[in-house]
Amino acid sequence: MRHDRRKRRQRYGKSMQLASFGDIAFQLVIFFVLLSTFAKEPRGKLELPKSPQLEVLAEAEVFVVIDDENKLWLNQYEVETPKEIEIGVQALLQGVEDPERRIVHFKCDHAATRNIFEPVIDSLAKAGALIAVVGEEGTAKVPSE
Amino acid sequence: MLSKYRRQIRKDRRKNDDVPLSAFADIAFLLIIFFILTTTFVKTKGMTTEIPAGEKSEQAEDKTPTILLKGEQIFFNDQRMSNFGHLRKELAALELNSRTNEEDRILLLEADADVMYQNYYQTMVTISRSGGLVSIIREEKKDQ
Numbered sequence: 001m002r003h004d005r006r007k008r009r010q011r012y013g014k015s016m017q018l019a020s021f022g023d024i025a026f027q028l029v030i031f032f033v034l035l036s037t038f039a040k041e042p043r044g045k046l047e048l049p050k051s052p053q054l055e056v057l058a059e060a061e062v063f064v065v066i067d068d069e070n071k072l073w074l075n076q077y078e079v080e081t082p083k084e085i086e087i088g089v090q091a092l093l094q095g096v097e098d099p100e101r102r103i104v105h106f107k108c109d110h111a112a113t114r115n116i117f118e119p120v121i122d123s124l125a126k127a128g129a130l131i132a133v134v135g136e137e138g139t140a141k142v143p144s145e
Numbered sequence: 146m147l148s149k150y151r152r153q154i155r156k157d158r159r160k161n162d163d164v165p166l167s168a169f170a171d172i173a174f175l176l177i178i179f180f181i182l183t184t185t186f187v188k189t190k191g192m193t194t195e196i197p198a199g200e201k202s203e204q205a206e207d208k209t210p211t212i213l214l215k216g217e218q219i220f221f222n223d224q225r226m227s228n229f230g231h232l233r234k235e236l237a238a239l240e241l242n243s244r245t246n247e248e249d250r251i252l253l254l255e256a257d258a259d260v261m262y263q264n265y266y267q268t269m270v271t272i273s274r275s276g277g278l279v280s281i282i283r284e285e286k287k288d289q
Binding site for chain 1: 191197256261262263264
């Protein structure tokens with residue numbers, strides 16, 4: 001009789017250890033906290049120029065962006081003139097001797113014209129930055145390769 | 146002896162209709178492992194260019210190789226290039242990488258006002274890959 005009762009109990013489903021769900025939730029939170037990095041780059045919309053010959057760039061602390069509306073951005077701040085970019089980059093790179101840390105990522109919309117981007121590149125050169133022009137891998141339409 | 150009705154009840158109780166909830170934790174871990182293995186971080190790609198900021202003497206500019214961008218056309222030392230591949234071959238012939246003096250590696254880059262950044266960018270990348278230093282001809286100099 002006792003043997004029958006034990007058999008009957010075993011046939012019913014076993015209870016779930018709900019405490020483990022909390023552990024899973026904490027693990028997921030820790031995983032994403034460790035992986036997340038705060039965005040330093042400006043969020044202007046733009047389409048990057050394409051080139052088939054590109055290399056992976058080193059990390060930079062300074063970002064200069066010209067978006068599709070020809071607005072200038074230095075890190076997360078919008079600026080009016082290339083001169084402000086020169087002054088800002090000079091200030092950010094003051095005292096930085098290591099060339100690796102003097103890298104400035106320059107992103108510009110592919111359709112921007114010379115009168116927009118050239119003064120910005122010029123001001124970055126005057127500020128003593130090592131300019132890394134950011135693009136996408138691919139082939140541009142014209143002139144063809 | 147049990148009646149048929151009681152036997153049926155016992156059979157119903159024995160059926161285990163519960164969903165095995167412990168499997169959900171396994172599914173969650175499998176999904177996490179799947180996304181960890183398949184996630185790739187976006188890498189910023191581009192080219193580091195060296196652009197000297199100082200003023201160049203007019204004498205040196207006469208001898209320095211010049212790349213001119215006019216609309217969609219590319220000119221190298223007044224010779225029209227059919228495409229960037231052609232420009233790359235011309236620059237490779239200069240053997241800029243073997244030159245020790247930085248001034249000898251400088252290439253002048255001039256562009257018309259209507260030139261798009263796409264073409265300018267590809268030109269800078271081509272110059273950098275061939276070992277050259279880009280020097281931009283500014284508008285003030287053109288007026289002189």
